Amino acid sequence: MAKFGEKLFNWFDERYKIRGFIEFMSHKSVPQHRHSIWYYFGGVSLFLFIIQVITGILLLLYYRVGEDSSYESVQFIVSKVKFGWLIRSIYSWSANLMILAVFIHMFSVYFTKAYRKPRELTWVTGFLLLTLSLTFGFSGYLLPWNELAFFATKVGTEIIGSIPVIGKELLIIVRGGEDVTGATLSRFFGLHVAILPGIFTVILFIHLLFVQIQGMSEPPEWEKLPPEKRKYIPFFPNFLLRDLLLWLIILNILAILAVFFPWDLGKKADPFAPAPAGIKPEWYFLFMYQTLKLLPPKVLFIEGEFFGVLVFTIAGILWLLVPFWDVKTEKGYRNRLINYIGLFVLIYMITMTILGYVLS
Amino acid sequence: MRQLAVLIISLFIFIPALSQTKDGCYNCHKDVGDKTAELYSGDVHFKLGISCADCHGGDRTSDDMEIAMSKEKGFIGIPKGGKIIDVCLRCHSDDVVMKKFNSKIDVNQFKLFKASVHGKSEIATCVTCHSVHNIKKVSDPASPVYPTSEVKLCSRCHSDANYMKRFNPGLPTDQFEKYKTSVHGQRILKGDVKVATCSDCHSAHDIFKANDPRSTVFAPNLPKTCAKCHSDADYMRGYKIPTDQYEKYVQSVHGKALLEKGDLSAPACNDCHGNHGAVPPGVKSISHVCGVCHALNAEMFSRSPHAEVFEKKKIPQCEICHGNHLIERPTDEMLGVSTKSTCIKCHREEERGFEVAKQMKDMIDTLVVRASKARAILDEAEFKGMDVSDARYEMNDVPQILIKARTVIHTANLDEFKETIEPGYEIVDRVIKAGLDAIYEYYFRRWGLGISTLIITVLVIALYLKIKQIEKKK
DSSP states (O other): OHHHHHHHHHHHHHHHOHHHHHHHHHHOEEEOSTTGGGGHHHHHHHHHHHHHHHHHHHHHTTOOOSTTTHHHHHHHHHHTSTTHHHHHHHHHHHHHHHHHHHHHHHHHHHHTTTTSTTOHHHHHHHHHHHHHHHHHHHHHHHTTOBHHHHHHHHHHHHGGGGSTTTHHHHHHHHHTSSSOOHHHHHHHHHIIIIIHHHHHHHHHHHHHHHHHHHOSOOOGGGGGSOGGGOOEEEIIIIIHHHHHHHHHHHHHHHHHHHHHSOOOOOSBOOTTSOOOTTOOOOHHHHHHHHHHHHSOSEETTEEHHHHHHHHHHHHHHHHHTHHHHOOBOTTSSBOTHHHHHHHHHHHHHHHHHHHHHHHO | OHHHHHHHHHHHHHHHHHHHTTOHHHHHHHHTTOHHHHHHTTSHHHHTTOOHHHHHOSOTTOSOHHHHTOGGGTOOOSOOTHHHHHHHHHHHTOHHHHHHTTOOSOTTHHHHHHHSHHHHTTOOOHHHHHOSSSOOOTTSTTSTTSHHHHHHHHHHHHTOHHHHHTTOTTSOSOHHHHHHHSHHHHHHHTTOTTSOOHHHHHOSSSOOOTTSTTSTTSTTTHHHHHHHHHTOHHHHTTSOOOSOHHHHHHHSHHHIIIIISOOTTSOOHHHHHOSTTOOOOOGGGHHHHHHTTSHHHHHHHHTSHHHHHHHHHTOOHHHHHHOSTTOOOOOGGGSSSSTTOSGGGTOOTTSHHHHHHHHHHHHHHHHHHHHHHHHHHHHHHHHTTOOOHHHHHHHTHHHHHHHHHHHHGGGTOHHHHHHHHHHHHHHHHHHHHHHHHHHHHHHHHHHHHHHHHHHHHHHHHHHHHHHHHHHHHO
16 A cells, blocks of 8 residues: 555656755744734635635525525525535635634734735735735625625615716616616626636635745844744744644534524515615624715815725725835834734724624 | 554555665556566565665666666676676675565575585576575575475486586486485475475585595585484474484494595495485395495395395394494394394394304304414414415415305305305415424534534534644644
8 A cells, every 4th residue: 555655656756846846835834922822814815715715615506596586595405405505604614714714814814914025916815815815705695686695785886976086877787777686697607616716716726825935024123032032933843733623623613503593585676675774794894884974075176986996996905015115214123113004904804894784 | 563563564564665665767668568576576685675786787766767877887788607696796795785674594605605506617506506586585485496496496407418518517417306216305396394405415606526635525525414313303293213323333443434434435324324315224235235344244235144034024234243323343242042143132042053153253253263273373484584474375364264254154055155264274384384393403503503603612622632642742
């Protein structure tokens, strides 16, 4: 048996030179320090994404897009398909947990300054993955074609219309018409199951490749630490097994959430019905939505809503480019201003999200 | 002494008449042989000393015709159209003037009339009904509005199809013909003035269309209109009919629907008894009368064995079980063989009918009980968060089946009844199964979670120990 395994390995090595890769992997190590816990959130995000892919494909077996079939097919999945309820609930819960994990991952990288040279592009690809995840969330939210999703999409897409000159045209392109209709549903579905997964997979691959090539970032304090004081653990199997342990716990949490808090389907969307009270977007968009709501109608000759969109866009771009403008101070330490900005952003997001829930 | 008495009485009678001898208008017109003046001598107003000039204007004291009938003296000639009413209401709407004549006539007549269907469109004026120059008291048998004459008076217009077309082409013109067939009509033809005539139901001056809520014959107002006479025991004494119909009707399912819920499709008195041709429905026609609304029940009853027997024995059809004026919402208790059942009024134990009634009741009770059990199971499943919407939807058919079954009992046909009710049992069976399956699924999910949590926990512990082991080696 062992001989057969060796033969097989040699067969592959002869053709694909995998020995070098194995060698590389076996020597790969992960820094061990008091902030090591944050390293795991990238893996958690990846694990939840894998669950998304698997359960998403399973849902696709029964989901039929269309004004007359979307809601009905989801209802069929949760009530008639064997374990359909479980798959759908795990899908919905893992989607939300994934966004949460991605946010935690991003802020941990930000505060530990793991984005600094030479990992600028890892940060950029990571930020792109976050944007894509949010687009995944926004497009997927409409797909069950229920009341809440319908009106939340209506309100969400309306923001696009506030952009001057091109806003109206852009809105028609996004919605596939003046209003949120079956056409919107079709294009959101296409975006959600074909376009986004394609782009996401490529960027995810690049992101992971960068991480593998460069390894985990060491904390900035280590720059002054003698090499013998720096602690490492092997990536394989130590780090990977710890990763697996966490994944298993998360899988169990998902199962508990799916059984005790099955994801509600709500009422079918009725475009002619009045919007129900308290319509608001998913929690991860709430800080933006609440900001736009609190803005006055006019800010410095600009429409309030557009001003908000503009500020968020500029802030997003600055956030994306943080590795390029965060510089060392004269004393050699990294700029503390970055930490204050990050803290402000984090508190702002949390406060606005809470306000979004409380004020409605 | 006797002669003195006659003189005093005669003076009382003739003093007003004597006063007219000073009326230039009357004297002159009478002298030239004017028939109007002759007619006026019999008018109620003439007897009260009211002069021609009081209505037509002019100067009653002048012997000179030119002066007496001059515009300067206010002569208006023959009033036409609305002017006629103006002339009458000058006195009849004036409380002070009417009191001078010791009149008890209501001074609001004009106000009422003006709002009525006749007054609003100026179809009629006072003289149309009360006549002119020969007006009598309403209680005077010679008056055209005296009960025995009134129906003919109204029919003058209302039975003339050509005339009525001008005002209301949709209004039937057979009221008088129907009235003649009614108990009221037949009695009045015999001179009984106590029975209802047109104005007793429609009122006199304030007549409105029957669908006008102000009308005394508007469906929700009608029972009270009829009850004016029919609930008055003193007034009805001598007719030998009960006077508790209204009292019973207001408690009935029909009365509650019409009077409490305002459901205008519910029957008032006239819907069963007829309006102008009002008679109590005969024994044979009860099912037809009820069948106007309860068509399916009537059709089923007509092909039941009861129909023939009831007819032979002159048993009032629907009424024998449901009653007449006090028809209550039928309950399942009415069926079967309990003391509250109506079936046992005729059927005795060991009879076929007794057995059929018993079986029908048992089957209905069974469905009711099982349906309620099914609902309780669905409630429990929903409480546990399970989706049983399909079963809940299917359950909607059960009340329909129960309604159908409760209707089919009118056929008294057990086979037809079973055919109707059995799909209900099948639905309930399926719903109970679906509900129990959902509850089972609920526990299955919890057990599944428990087992998978156990497996994952074991794996987590194993992995943790493995990690510890690896790290220890190093």
